[in-house]
Amino acid sequence: xxxxxxxxxxxAAGLAGCSSSSQTELLxxxxxxxxxxxxxQAAADFEAxxxxxxxxxxxxxxxxxxxxxxxxxxxxPDVLTLNANGTFGELAxxxxxxxxxxxxxxxxxTPSYAxxxxxxxxxxxxxxxxxxxxxxxxxxxxxxEIFAANxxxxxxxxxxxxxxxxxxxxxxxxxxxxxxxDAWTAQSPLAPLTAQTAPDDFFAARFAGDTTxxxxxxxxxxxxxxxxEYTQDxxxxxxxxxxxxxxAEGESAMLLLGSYAVPQxxxxxxxxxxxxxxxxxxxxxxxxxxVSGVDVVFTIxxxxxxxxxxxRFIEFLMEPDRVAAYAEEQVAVPCVEGIENDxxxxxxxxxxxxxxxxxxxxxxxxxxxxxxxxxxxxxxxxGDTREFLVDLDTxxxxxxxxxxxxxxxxxx
Amino acid sequence: MATTTSTAAxxxxxxxxxxxxxxxxxRLQPAFLWMVLPAFVLFFVFHTVPVLQGIFYSFTDSPGxxxxxxxxxSNYVALLSDARIGSxxxxxxxxxxxxxxxxxxxxxxxxxxxxxxxxxxxxxxGVYFIPNILAILVVGYVFNYLFSSSIPAIARALGAEGRLSxxxxxxxxxxxxxxxxxxxxxxxxxxxxxxxAGLQTVPGELYEAxxxxxxxxxxxxxxxxxxxxxxxxxxxxxxxxxxxxQVFDHIVAMTNGGPGTATESVGLVIYRGGFQGGEYGYQIxxxxxxxxxxxxxxxxxxxxLQRNEVSPS
Numbered sequence: 008x009x010x011x012x013x014x015x016x017x018x019a020a021g022l023a024g025c026s027s028s029s030q031t032e033l034l035x036x037x038x039x040x041x042x043x044x045x046x047x048q049a050a051a052d053f054e055a056x057x058x059x060x061x062x063x064x065x066x067x068x069x070x071x072x073x074x075x076x077x078x079x080x081x082x083x084p085d086v087l088t089l090n091a092n093g094t095f096g097e098l099a100x101x102x103x104x105x106x107x108x109x110x111x112x113x114x115x116x117t118p119s120y121a122x123x124x125x126x127x128x129x130x131x132x133x134x135x136x137x138x139x140x141x142x143x144x145x146x147x148x149x150x151x152e153i154f155a156a157n158x159x160x161x162x163x164x165x166x167x168x169x170x171x172x173x174x175x176x177x178x179x180x181x182x183x184x185x186x187x188x189d190a191w192t193a194q195s196p197l198a199p200l201t202a203q204t205a206p207d208d209f210f211a212a213r214f215a216g217d218t219t220x221x222x223x224x225x226x227x228x229x230x231x232x233x234x235x236e237y238t239q240d241x242x243x244x245x246x247x248x249x250x251x252x253x254x255a256e257g258e259s260a261m262l263l264l265g266s267y268a269v270p271q272x273x274x275x276x277x278x279x280x281x282x283x284x285x286x287x288x289x290x291x292x293x294x295x296x297x298v299s300g301v302d303v304v305f306t307i308x309x310x311x312x313x314x315x316x317x318x319r320f321i322e323f324l325m326e327p328d329r330v331a332a333y334a335e336e337q338v339a340v341p342c343v344e345g346i347e348n349d350x351x352x353x354x355x356x357x358x359x360x361x362x363x364x365x366x367x368x369x370x371x372x373x374x375x376x377x378x379x380x381x382x383x384x385x386x387x388x389x390g391d392t393r394e395f396l397v398d399l400d401t402x403x404x405x406x407x408x409x410x411x412x413x414x415x416x417x418x419x
Numbered sequence: 420m421a422t423t424t425s426t427a428a429x430x431x432x433x434x435x436x437x438x439x440x441x442x443x444x445x446r447l448q449p450a451f452l453w454m455v456l457p458a459f460v461l462f463f464v465f466h467t468v469p470v471l472q473g474i475f476y477s478f479t480d481s482p483g484x485x486x487x488x489x490x491x492x493s494n495y496v497a498l499l500s501d502a503r504i505g506s507x508x509x510x511x512x513x514x515x516x517x518x519x520x521x522x523x524x525x526x527x528x529x530x531x532x533x534x535x536x537x538x539x540x541x542x543x544x545g546v547y548f549i550p551n552i553l554a555i556l557v558v559g560y561v562f563n564y565l566f567s568s569s570i571p572a573i574a575r576a577l578g579a580e581g582r583l584s585x586x587x588x589x590x591x592x593x594x595x596x597x598x599x600x601x602x603x604x605x606x607x608x609x610x611x612x613x614x615x616a617g618l619q620t621v622p623g624e625l626y627e628a629x630x631x632x633x634x635x636x637x638x639x640x641x642x643x644x645x646x647x648x649x650x651x652x653x654x655x656x657x658x659x660x661x662x663x664x665q666v667f668d669h670i671v672a673m674t675n676g677g678p679g680t681a682t683e684s685v686g687l688v689i690y691r692g693g694f695q696g697g698e699y700g701y702q703i704x705x706x707x708x709x710x711x712x713x714x715x716x717x718x719x720x721x722x723x724l725q726r727n728e729v730s731p732s
Binding site: 076097101188245389402408 | 480482483484485486493494497500501502503567568571585586588589590591675676677678679680681683690691692694695696697698699701
């Protein structure tokens with residue numbers, strides 16, 4: 008009898024548990040390790056305002072691989088933050104994400120950043136498969152104090168940049184801190200170098216087979232190798248973590264990274280002002296452009312049963328106060344019109360953003376299967392320019408050849 | 420891959436099979452069937468079916484999601500001319516051969532030592548087993564730190580310029596040595612255990628007789644110990660080679676395939692190209708080829724090594 012009572016009570020408790028779980032559960036796939044606290048707080052605030060929704064924040068390391076692994080299992084998350092890069096474009100063109108072209112929230116977005124998203128790839132003509140949230144500015148970060156102490160002005164041309172590096176080296180200061188153990192860090196300076204030295208239509212021509220990396224990228228590759236001559240010893244032994252720390256501790260004058268690295272550097276509490284400038288790759292200051300991409304884009308799985316709830320969450324995240332708070336915290340460029348970020352680390356590049364002298368990341372044009380990162384790391388270790396460019400061409404051609412279903416929207 | 424393990428285990432215990440048949444006579448006892456069947460069903464559903472599914476996808480251009488088309492053998496043809504795949508195979512074979520030989524030589528030597536009359540025998544056996552219970556990834560990051568920071572710092576403090584004062588993991592020519600050191604350090608423990616088990620089976624009288632006949636230590640090892648534990652040597656060689664061919668965690672923790680593609684193993688390329696690069700079908704084809712390679716190596720190894728085995732009974 009006692010057992011029966013216990014059983015009844017258990018059942019009742021179970022039922023009670025069920026009735027409170029009429030909540031909708033949203034799986035929020037969050038890619039940005041630097042912003043874990045921000046998004047967890049935002050999710051908690053959202054839950055407080057929307058008691059019918061529970062947001063499960065899934066902060067994933069190695070997000071692109073994690074996402075692809077989920078896709079292989081047919082398991083698309085409800086809401087996602089992603090970096091708007093080549094992989095995003097490829098997945099968007101495969102129809103994985105919902106279309107936001109007619110969503111009211113898109114009215115608030117800066118049009119040029121909505122365009123960046125659409126250009127990466129879309130599920131259908133005219134579709135926009137993500138809501139841009141924050142952008143970055145990728146140039147050179149520098150230590151204002153060291154620059155002032157050595158009487159170095161912000162370089163306006165390539166020659167001035169190299170001259171500055173030589174001045175620092177002569178003064179016993181590491182000009183750039185190399186972080187090649189994390190191979191992707193080399194892509195940061197590669198983007199402005201290729202954008203300014205290769206022809207404007209380089210990728211269109213490369214997709215059409217009318218040009219090669221050997222023809223279009225030689226100058227950029229040589230200049231990249233030249234930059235890495237001015238690093239500390241053994242740059243291949245150190246990664247992003249060590250590099251950002253060393254810069255924060257004043258060990259190097261410059262860091263070849265974008266604004267996205269500033270929050271990480273500030274965790275080491277530097278005692279100087281971090282500033283930035285656009286990397287000049289030519290000797291004509293008018294040719295210099297700033298590389299800027301959408302760092303965080305929101306999107307929704309195309310087939311999620313919780314579309315309406317997911318949309319409500321995104322609208323909540325896109326409220327101007329929240330966008331501004333994020334931009335301030337992450338030293339990002341807000342993608343919502345009318346909001347500006349006056350962080351000193353962005354002051355040096357603000358004019359480029361205002362004037363629209365902006366280009367996207369070169370590597371976002373790449374088919375993800377081409378091992379650009381690896382080839383780049385190899386190149387900077389061996390210094391063989393010809394081999395690097397030939398390998399890049401070979402890898403590109405082979406991937407293009409075996410991919411029967413097209414090269415994704417990167418093609419167009 | 421699991422097939423090779425089970426073959427090795429089956430081969431290693433041929434005598435047990437004959438005793439199992441005896442009590443039942445001609446008819447198979449249903450009890451045996453019931454013991455085997457659940458395992459077989461689980462193996463079939465969770466291993467064989469996915470393998471067959473994978474083989475199917477190797478003939479498609481699937482990125483792992485969405486639509487795909489039938490492409491026949493073109494993935495396999497493309498594999499042949501892919502330099503990145505070729506260098507991954509070369510690296511993996513070189514790594515697996517070197518590591519297998521080092522691990523077995525070291526483990527055999529240590530096992531003979533730990534089986535002898537020495538002080539603190541049990542403590543030492545425990546100490547030598549510790550690497551086996553540590554996760555490779557965790558140990559890998561520790562070794563990574565040793566190679567990229569500690570060793571160069573020590574070398575510089577001692578005033579040694581040159582090779583040791585920079586990280587060998589950052590050198591495309593030498594990075595693989597770092598991975599071999601980690602793999603050998605980690606894998607020797609498990610092989611010692613198997614060799615120790617083998618050494619227990621060697622009857623002590625044989626050594627007494629041999630020493631009466633005037634055989635020295637080395638002669639005893641060559642003529643008695645090694646022939647009698649040759650079966651264990653075979654198992655260790657086959658299992659080591661198989662697991663080192665599949666090397667993955669070591670590399671992720673130490674170099675992540677770098678510098679460049681210098682230390683990319685086949686397993687790492689399959690994972691990277693398939694999941695990060697979105698070439699699921701293509702890399703599955705690579706995996707099918709690699710599975711065949713591993714099976715062939717295991718069979719050849721068993722054939723060659725078993726020829727030299729003797730039975731103690």
